[in-house]
Amino acid sequence: DTGVSQDPRHKITKRGQNVTFRCDPISEHNRLYWYRQTLGQGPEFLTYFQNEAQLEKSRLLSDRFSAERPKGSFSTLEIQRTEQGDSAMYLCASSLAGWDRGQETQYFGPGTRLLVL
């Protein structure tokens, strides 16, 4: 059973450029989450999917951010017109939701570290 994978692991970009990150969840996990972690802070929730449906978005997710999970498997997170404040670690997690809603464990990927110059 492979874990959650994320690509790329590191990304350096110039302010104003667009970037896209990919997350591959644990196979058969139906929920997928995106979090952002800045230096010295815990992860902060951005958005989550149940299968292909995006069910919740945090207010942290500005109009420049968009996430998709088109076939209910992998997901992409795109940031348009990047700003220096977008520099952070972007973490993806997945879980298998069952009847005991909310009790499932989220398993995290290694993250994508973004640096905006």
Add this chain to the structure above:
Amino acid sequence: AQSVAQPEDQVNVAEGNPLTVKCTYSVSGNPYLFWYVQYPNRGLQFLLKYITGDNLVKGSYGFEAEFNKSQTSFHLKKPSALVSDSALYFCAVRDAYSGAGSYQLTFGKGTKLSVIP
């Protein structure tokens, strides 16, 4: 709204001594509580969780945590610390009641554990 406090930014303990990493939480309803560990440049690894039942929860690598409802705490413990336990530890909470936002985890800021040989 749900929140987590980890009152200590850093905990130092000698190898072989018991360790405690503190966590307190706030939720509207009943909590689901989680501990994760993060090694440098890595994602979060799940250690243990409290859903219901026995207040003492045992997890990976010899860690355990004690849920105390009256004190709204969920402290992480280990009887004998190893140098390899040195890492960043995060406590997280989710409100057990369903509804919008019920599946996201809210994390504390993390506690850096240093085990001294």
